[in-house]
Amino acid sequence: MTADLKHLLIVDDDAAIRGFFQEIFPKDHYRVDCASNGEEAARRIARKSYDVVVTDLCMPKMDGIGLIQEIQRIDSTVTVVAITGFGTIKDAVSLMKTGAFDVLTKPFSLDEIRVTIDKAIRHHDLAKENRELGRKLETSEKLAAIGQLAAGVAHEINNPLDGIMRFVNLTLERVEDDEARGNLADAQAGLTRIGGIVKDLLSFARCIGADAEPESLEGVVGDAARPFESAMRDKSVSLETRIAGGDAAVPGAVLHVVSNLVKNALDALESGGHIAVDATVDHAHATIEVTDDGPGIPAEAIEHIFEPFYTTKRLGHGTGLGLSLCQQIVEKQGGTIDVQSDESGTRFTVRVPLADVPAAAAV
Numbered sequence: 001m002t003a004d005l006k007h008l009l010i011v012d013d014d015a016a017i018r019g020f021f022q023e024i025f026p027k028d029h030y031r032v033d034c035a036s037n038g039e040e041a042a043r044r045i046a047r048k049s050y051d052v053v054v055t056d057l058c059m060p061k062m063d064g065i066g067l068i069q070e071i072q073r074i075d076s077t078v079t080v081v082a083i084t085g086f087g088t089i090k091d092a093v094s095l096m097k098t099g100a101f102d103v104l105t106k107p108f109s110l111d112e113i114r115v116t117i118d119k120a121i122r123h124h125d126l127a128k129e130n131r132e133l134g135r136k137l138e139t140s141e142k143l144a145a146i147g148q149l150a151a152g153v154a155h156e157i158n159n160p161l162d163g164i165m166r167f168v169n170l171t172l173e174r175v176e177d178d179e180a181r182g183n184l185a186d187a188q189a190g191l192t193r194i195g196g197i198v199k200d201l202l203s204f205a206r207c208i209g210a211d212a213e214p215e216s217l218e219g220v221v222g223d224a225a226r227p228f229e230s231a232m233r234d235k236s237v238s239l240e241t242r243i244a245g246g247d248a249a250v251p252g253a254v255l256h257v258v259s260n261l262v263k264n265a266l267d268a269l270e271s272g273g274h275i276a277v278d279a280t281v282d283h284a285h286a287t288i289e290v291t292d293d294g295p296g297i298p299a300e301a302i303e304h305i306f307e308p309f310y311t312t313k314r315l316g317h318g319t320g321l322g323l324s325l326c327q328q329i330v331e332k333q334g335g336t337i338d339v340q341s342d343e344s345g346t347r348f349t350v351r352v353p354l355a356d357v358p359a360a361a362a363v
């Protein structure tokens with residue numbers, strides 16, 4: 001497949017050597033480009049990404065050492081194999097110090113070339129994986145720090161918020177002037193929204209509810225959409241629930257997860273539609289699917305939806321914590337949550353060990 005093609009750049013002023021390298025690598029696995037000097041190679045590397053560059057040392061314009069230094073500057077992820085005609089250990093060491101991964105000393109056999117290039121490609125792949133892991137680690141460390149900070153702020157806001165809410169409610173009971181009552185009602189709605197966000201932030205940071213008592217699967221599926229019944233009616237959204245598998249029990253926190261998924265589905269259905277909640281049980285797991293026939297999630301968004309604070313909703317309509325909290329809860333139970341989506345709708349699939357089966361036995 002094209003995606004797995006390994007990209008090689010052969011740099012040599014000798015056309016015969018360039019032709020030779022182009023011949024020996026099968027076209028279904030390698031794409032081999034050539035350059036006749038260091039300058040031309042550097043231009044190519046700046047435009048295109050290569051896995052491995054094989055370079056001669058003595059060339060006009062820019063020599064091999066100059067090219068290796070230039071590669072370090074342009075794209076240090078490219079793995080370089082240098083070809084030397086007068087190989088001494090001293091040359092090889094100084095090449096490696098400059099940044100070459102390996103050195104091929106002329107004359108070399110076909111096998112030597114293949115083994116060296118294979119090693120260089122593996123090195124390049126591993127280095128790429130390493131960088132990716134490093135980036136992920138950095139992101140998750142940042143997220144943990146954001147979570148802690150958010151929880152701290154939310155905690156500090158919670159107490160005064162509670163007081164303000166109580167004063168507004170008390171005043172609302174006593175005030176008779178219509179305009180003042182209207183203003184207080186607006187303030188009350190705003191405070192309720194702030195309260196919701198604070199609660200989400202605290203739940204996110206502490207994964208609140210993940211240890212809730214087991215619930216029957218039937219109860220979870222039946223109750224998940226209850227808070228949204230009137231909103232569903234208002235938006236002409238129909239709901240269907242199906243359970244196959246008797247009276248199994250699941251961790252209580254799954255209710256929060258399914259409820260979040262139903263809420264997201266409802267939010268996605270701007271002008272009517274259908275939501276289905278299907279639950280099935282195999283011997284040790286429950287699988288719950290929440291499907292909607294909404295517009296779907298664009299491919300570029302789908303990789304971000306489980307990240308905390310990722311939301312496409314208007315300001316004040318979503319904190320972007322719903323799905324990341326769902327994922328935290330499900331993973332804490334030893335389960336999985338997956339999504340499939342296209343322009344005909346979205347399906348979230350939650351799979352969790354049954355509550356009365358220990359997680360280890362359920363694997």
Ligand SMILES: Nc1ncnc2c1ncn2[C@@H]1O[C@H](COP(=O)(O)OP(=O)(O)OP(=O)(O)O)[C@@H](O)[C@H]1O
Nearest residue numbers: 264265268305311312313318319320321322323346
């Ligand atoms: N069923 C769905 N259909 C289309 N998009 C969805 C669906 N479920 C989630 N999304 C997308 O994923 C994003 C993240 O969802 P998530 O539940 O984490 O946050 P939110 O719903 O935006 O805010 P919150 O849940 O905190 O109120 C949503 O903003 C939306 O873009």
Ligand SMILES: [Mg+2]
Nearest residue numbers: 260264322323
């Ligand atoms: Mg949500």
